[in-house]
Amino acid sequence: MTGPSRTGTVRLTTSQALVRFLAAQYTERDGVRHRLFAGVWGIFGHGNVAGLGQALLQAATTGEADLPYRLARNEQAMVHTAVGYARARDRLSAFACTASTGPGSTNMVTGAALATINRIPVLLLPSDMFAGRGPDPVLQQLEDPRFGDVSVNDALRPVSRYWDRITRPEQLIPAALAAARVLTDPAETGAVTLCLPQDVQAEAYDWPGEFLRDRVWHVGRPLPEPDALARAAEAIRGARRPLLVAGGGVVYSEAAEALRALAEATGIPVADTHAGKGALPWDHPNAVGGLGSTGARSANALAREADAVIGVGTRYSDFTTASHTLFQDPGVRFVNVNVARFDAAKLSAVQVVADARTALTALRTELNGWRVDPSYEYRAAGLVRDWNTEVDRARLATGSNGLAAQSAVIGTLNDVLHERDVVVNAAGSMPGDLQKLWRSRDPKAYHVEYAYSCMGYEIAAGLGVRMAAPDREVFVLVGDGSYLMMAQEIATMVAERAKVVIVLVQNHGFASIGALSESVGSQRFGTGYRYRDPDTGHLDGTPLPVDLAANAASLGARVIRVEDPADLRKAFEEARAADTVTLVHVETDPRAPGPPASAWWDVPVSEVSELESTRAARRDYEERRRDQRHHL
Incomplete structure (x- = not known):
């Protein structure tokens, strides 16, 4: 493929020019060059199917730009996948994510917040309403009687490190350059959003060849003053x-x-x-x-x-x-x-x-x-x-009724994994147990997202990590709460032939928030996945007959069910040796003893209450809060 001349112009649509621009961006650090954009994750709908969809198809068909397209199943999840990838690549390479107008694009807000809070680069390309406003209002448009230029994509402003709306084709030139600058700046990076009105995506413009040339963004190592x-x-x-x-x-x-x-x-x-x-x-x-x-x-x-x-x-x-x-x-x-x-x-x-x-x-x-x-x-x-010594003891903890303790699941998995294998986790009680129990000897072997602690990150991010490091085995550790929020990217793993092992810890509810609820005197209220009891009116009946292993199998994963905690090691070893996406399903006891805590976390407790459990928690809260101090 011959790149554009630095002189003269090339007539392309805005989307076609953007695809060419993204494919021509590189980062360099310590003399090593990387593709800035490994590709585009997307779900097509009205707003981007005729713009970016056509441009990506044209690029793949003609070879005019090397920017592979990946089909996701959920817009939030594809941002998580992009974040997992960029983090595993030390923020030197990233993905772009495109979504349709309206709900598809606003689904990316949570992923954008996670990327920005974690300081991880991802480029968001949400489709927007018609800049020309010819058919105004259109399907899925937010009509704000106060502002004519507001759309639902404005919800991405506070969670983006750079945000712009491209209302004319030529505006893409400074906006795209600004986006790449922020994405490649270690101090400023995070989610970058370029809103693309659907009519502008398809409009043609004579683009200067200089804009479309190969461009290297040098990621420096600032020296201390x-x-x-x-x-x-x-x-x-x-x-x-x-x-x-x-x-x-x-x-x-x-x-x-x-x-x-x-x-x-x-x-x-x-x-x-x-x-x-x-x-x-x-x-x-x-x-x-x-x-x-x-x-x-x-x-x-x-x-x-x-x-x-x-x-x-x-x-x-x-x-x-x-x-x-x-x-x-x-x-x-x-x-x-x-x-x-x-x-x-x-x-x-x-x-x-x-x-x-x-x-x-x-x-x-x-x-x-x-x-x-x-x-x-x-x-x-x-x-x-x-x-x-305490950690060794916690790794041997047992649950009740023949169920495994979560700490034993973590300890056994850690023992089975090789030094360069990666564990991925994000939310619930597992990050706390992992920080105490996990023994890592490799800087990339522990991938826990805890800046946003976002339920649903795990499976999607595991796919991104695997794509970034195909020479490493990737193990996603996820509870049933996070699994139910965002499991559909298992189908994407299968489609991409990206082998990931998912260890699903089934404890029938929110183990972390259950324990937190108990500690603040709220008696684990509303934290279990159970039938509503007609006598109490609460969700405290018997556990729901949910079979998440069957769900994973329906999405294309191979499933290993662990009925006896003594079989954990064998199951993990079998899963590691597998050549396809594999899920290991383990029932655990959410009340089994975990590793001991040695520090506090401030969660305010009701100052007045009719419940003695809450009053006792408040007394403890006031005692612990006395140790808080500002470092001035």
């Missing part, structure tokens, strides 16, 4: 009990080796967030486990005593800070290394705005000859040994 680096080193050298928190930025910047080198040179213990797990292998002498509300007792004990906290590539969510109750030393200081100043400035920190790898390397040089006291290293090691 020398004075900021000196201030950071001074704060660390003055500490007796420093703790480093490794976040997702360590993984995305491929800084695992730099992190290891700094930890080994200084003896600083390293805790991790969900996004940073595996940046330092779990059994490394400096690794102390996950941090925060669902973290390890070892890491949280060190955090409470820390007089300096070095956050690298973390956004300090409330789970990481245990709702601002974790860091209790009166004089604690924070040093934040982040490519985004917005995150570097949190907790009144010494700010080092830089790429994680360059900053960690520079800090190691700046701290040359300095090391924590051996007694502190000894204390950290002792806490980790004690915690690992």
